[in-house]
Amino acid sequence: MGCCGSAERTRREWRPLEDRSCTDLPWFLLFTVFCVGMGCICSYTIATGGAARLVFGYDSYGNTCGQRNEPIEGVRLSGLDHRDRQYVFFLDPCNIDIVQRKIKSLALCVSLCPGEEMKTYEDLKTFAGLNGSELCSYELAWEKYPGLPERFDKCPKLPVPPSKALPVFNRCTPVDVSCYAKFAEAVVTFVSDNSVLHRLIAGVMASKEIIIGLCLLALGLSMILMIIIRYISAVLVWILTALVVLGSLAGTSILWWLYIDHRLFSNTTAPRVAKETSEEAELDQDKRQALLVYATSATVFTVILLLLMLFMRKRVALTIALFHVAGKVFIHLPLLTLQPFCTFLALLVFWIYWVLVLLFLGTTGNPQQSEETGLTEFRLTGQLQYLTWYHAVGLVWISEFILACQQMTVAGAVVTYYFTRDKNRLPLTPILSSVLRLVRYHLGTVAKGSFIITLVKVPRLILMYLHNQLKGKENACARCLLKTCICCLWCLEKCLNYLNQNAYAATAINSTSFCTSARDAFVILVENALRVAAINAVGDFVLFLGKVLIVTSTAFAGVLLLNYQRDFAEWLLPLIIVCLFSFLVAHCFLSIFEIVVDVLFLCFAIDTKYNDGTPGKEFYMDKALMEFVESSRRLERVVERGRSRVKEAVVSEGAEMKPMAPGTSSA
16 A cells, blocks of 8 residues: 555556456545544534534523523523523624624523514513513513613613514524614625615516526536537637637737837937937837837747647647547436536535534533623633634545545546447446445545645635735735745645546556556656647637636526516626526536546547557547547658658768779779
8 A cells, every 4th residue: 555656566557447456445444534523523512512502592691592501600690491482582683793793782582582663661561471572681570671770781772673583593583684784785895775785686586587597508508518519629629729820920910010110110200319308219219129029029929839739730639539539428428417416416415514513613612701791602612622623624625525536436437438349338327337436446545635635725725814814914025925825835736636637547447546546647647748738728728618608608598588577677696696607507517528538538548558459459449539540640650751761862862972992993
């Protein structure tokens, strides 16, 4: 189980789909222990009452509503029996601390939320007498509410707005949320007029059916595009190539034209130079030099670009062939289109669990009285504070683990497709077979790869948090250093993500450990560096055009439908929601397509390296890739024949010009 310096055989013998064994078992055990730790945190919050305090609520004296409570040392009015008081009522629900994002008001447990507005303390007394729900502090007798001097501090702020209980969390919430306007302004800073916000929300509610329909349209377009992109990829690639070349030539020509025009203008005004000041003449000279530098740089860039296009045209053809084969993969493996749904569902379930446990942690710990307000709060102290950090790392690692499982599943299915010569003999469900192989053999590899990403992502997130907290306080040097570190970590994360993806594909092919697979995949990628550059540059741009196509098509349909539906005035927000959702859907589906293309390229590189088409070493590749290989070989043979003819001509010319030996001349 060595790492990159392991003692495994130095020359890799690729045996696709032959041997299968467990990989990186210690990392699977470590990940299992980590997940058990995450579960223990949840169990701890439930056992210590944090979950109950979140769900049922608690008052400002540490009592959980709806339960019999134990007294808390040093806290008055604690240990009350609240089995008949199930709801949390805030005396001043509009007293919100925006920075800490919580209500600073005194909280009580009551048996019923006030359903109607109460304007006087006499109304509070009547409500308590009729319903048994006392809305003032527990030590005050409800019969004496109107005459007590403490009523101004320990009774609700008048008028008391009507409220109703939340469905699950048993908090009395005002029916009219206008008192939360200050909080809303802090969250949505760009809305300065409440009427604008109301019109936008009304537009969303009035067009919800259209929004759902447009989202389904984006979903359908993404699925269709993954299948038909193999037919339009060639057109897109060559259009892209032509636009890049023409744009570079046009930009270079314009710069040279500006330089020549500026120079001719300066020459025509030469007789008046004597009248100009030295500063103006120097400024004019600087402009000419700057234009010359720009034009020269653009010329160099254009020449390099044209040379790259000339030498990489075959590799662009490989990109088109890989897109063509990727379209066939989705036809043979249609369940690949469900991968984004499965991954999103798994991430959604985990994120909901993670947020709930985080909220449980917020109400777990030892009771402490706030020095500012005197209210009782529950906080983690001592070593227990590290539970939150552990939980935060779990968010990153497990999320990356789920995404890595998707990559390994897709890679396993594509590898099975590529290295099965007879496509009619594919497994009935290659996706399910890939999932079973992942669960049985390679969970340790996925855990190790996702942990490496976590090691880079967590420091980057910490630096981003520090950068936001110190905004406006640090000096320019510190700000630049922080941004540089964040950028470097982001670049490292992207590189590791790409290497991890190819390592998973190598593991799916040869069933090797993570480090061995990463090393083998890295060697293959380095040997095909120009092909990798062409595929990533051209392929990524084609997929980006696909995303743009889906978003613009959905937006166009949205404009037509929303303009037809004239029951509301504001449809900007619905259109933005649709565009964002369509881009998200397109990104998820085309990311699967990108993974398929990358895995196909790794399989193709391995196939061409260890097979040559001779008996016993037949290629595994598809017909489209075979045609690319044959055309490349024909071109290589033509080039080789040309070189041999040049060599023969040079040799024959040298023989003709060879001087005669002495003594052979005529008498």
